[in-house]
Amino acid sequence: MSTVSNHNNPEQSSSINLTEEEKKVWAILEQVADPEIPVLSIVDLGIVRSVKIATSSIPPSGGGGALITITPTYSGCPAMDMISTNIRIALSENGYPNVEIYTVLSPAWTTDWMTEQGKEKLRAYGIAPPLGKSFDQKYLEDLKVECPQCHSNNTKLISQFGSTACKALFQCNDCKEPFDYFKCH
Numbered sequence: 001m002s003t004v005s006n007h008n009n010p011e012q013s014s015s016i017n018l019t020e021e022e023k024k025v026w027a028i029l030e031q032v033a034d035p036e037i038p039v040l041s042i043v044d045l046g047i048v049r050s051v052k053i054a055t056s057s058i059p060p061s062g063g064g065g066a067l068i069t070i071t072p073t074y075s076g077c078p079a080m081d082m083i084s085t086n087i088r089i090a091l092s093e094n095g096y097p098n099v100e101i102y103t104v105l106s107p108a109w110t111t112d113w114m115t116e117q118g119k120e121k122l123r124a125y126g127i128a129p130p131l132g133k134s135f136d137q138k139y140l141e142d143l144k145v146e147c148p149q150c151h152s153n154n155t156k157l158i159s160q161f162g163s164t165a166c167k168a169l170f171q172c173n174d175c176k177e178p179f180d181y182f183k184c185h
C-alpha cells in the first residue's frame with residue numbers, strides 16, 4: 001500500500017494525528033468502490049467522514065473494531081446499503097470484523113468533498129468532474145466544461161440530466177463526443 005493520498009475532505013485533512021491503525025483503515029476504505037461510479041472509491045467521493053478505532057472492543061484474538069461515519073451523496077440514495085455492506089466486507093477481510101457504521105445526513109454531502117484524486121479518476125473515466133462550489137441551472141448553461149476526451153473548452157450543454165440525475169450531458173464541439181458532467185451540488 002503506497003502513501004495515503006491528499007484529501008480535501010475537511011475532516012480528513014484536519015486529522016493530521018491519525019494513528020497507524022486509522023491510516024490502515026482509511027487505506028482499506030480507499031479500495032471500496034462507489035456502486036454508481038465504480039472507478040471512484042468512497043474515499044474519493046468524500047462519503048467517508050471519519051474513522052475511529054474502537055480500542056476497547058478489540059478482543060484478545062486481535063480482531064479489531066472500527067467506527068466508520070459516512071454521509072450519503074444523496075439522501076435516500078439506494079446505493080447506501082450496498083456501500084455499508086461493502087465497507088463491512090472489506091474491513092472484515094482485512095482484520096476488522098467488528099464494524100459499526102453511522103450515517104450522518106447533516107451537513108449534507110457536497111461535491112466539494114470529492115478529492116482531487118477522485119476528480120482525476122472521473123476525468124480519466126470520461127466524466128467531466130464538478131466545477132465550482134454550488135450547482136444552479138443558469139450556472140450550468142453558462143459553464144465552460146472541459147471535454148474529458150480532447151480537453152477542448154468548446155463544449156455545449158445538451159441536457160440537464162445525463163446517465164443519472166447527478167450528471168448533465170454535454171457535447172464537445174471539437175471532437176463531437178458527448179460526455180457526462182458531474183454536477184456540483
Ligand SMILES: [Zn+2]
Pocket residue numbers: 147148149150151152172173174175176177
Ligand atoms: Zn472533445
